[in-house]
Amino acid sequence: MKTLVLxxxxxxxxxxxxxxxxxxxISGFKKPGGKxxxxxxxxxxxxxxxxxxxxxxxxxxxxITIIFNNVPAGTYAVSCYYDANNNGKLDSNFLGIPKExxxxxxxxxxxxGPPKYxxxxxxxxxxxxxxxxx
Numbered sequence: 001m002k003t004l005v006l007x008x009x010x011x012x013x014x015x016x017x018x019x020x021x022x023x024x025x026i027s028g029f030k031k032p033g034g035k036x037x038x039x040x041x042x043x044x045x046x047x048x049x050x051x052x053x054x055x056x057x058x059x060x061x062x063x064i065t066i067i068f069n070n071v072p073a074g075t076y077a078v079s080c081y082y083d084a085n086n087n088g089k090l091d092s093n094f095l096g097i098p099k100e101x102x103x104x105x106x107x108x109x110x111x112x113g114p115p116k117y118x119x120x121x122x123x124x125x126x127x128x129x130x131x132x133x134x
Contacts, residue, residue: 017072017073018072018073018125019070019071019072019073020071020072020073020124020125020126020128021067021068021069021070021071021127022067022068022071022076022124022127022130023065023066023067023068023127023129023130024038024065024067024080024130024131025064025065025129025130025131026038026063026064026065026066026080026103026131026132026133026134027062027063027064027132027133027134028062028063028103028133029059029062029064029082029134030082030084030101031084032059032060032061032062033084033086034058034084034085034086035056035057035058035059035082035083036056036057036059036066036080036082037054037055037080037083037090038054038055038066038079038080039051039053039054039055039079039080040053040068040076040077041076041077041078041117042074042075042076043117044116044118047077047079047116047117047120048079048115052076053068053071055068059082071124072124073124074123074124075122075123076105076121076122077104077105077106077108077117077120077121078104078105078120078132079102079103079120080102080103080104080132080134081098081100081101081102081103082100082101082102082134084100084101085100090102101134102134103132103133104119104120104132105130105132106119106120106122107133108120
């Protein structure tokens, strides 16, 4: 009986975990067309490697708004890139420097490498709106 009570208590706790909407406005596209790839990451070890949530949206202007619904409360970072030539990847030159536009939450940039999770992270504890300028 105690096991059953514990199970229902844990189920109720997780079922009622707070979830919020994250609205991400991305601007600064150099030209219409192409797609934007946007992703949410939830820890440093998977940042820019394995997304928690992601989406791909076509571009038809100089900005786009993406809404991620029902994201559990927590610490996250957002990264996006503009796939101007629709080849499904962030193109880079022979040194690995991106040739297409990209951006991260908090305007985080990297020095001699990609941005750091620590610089891009934010806490989601209520519905939130963020802006990323490419």
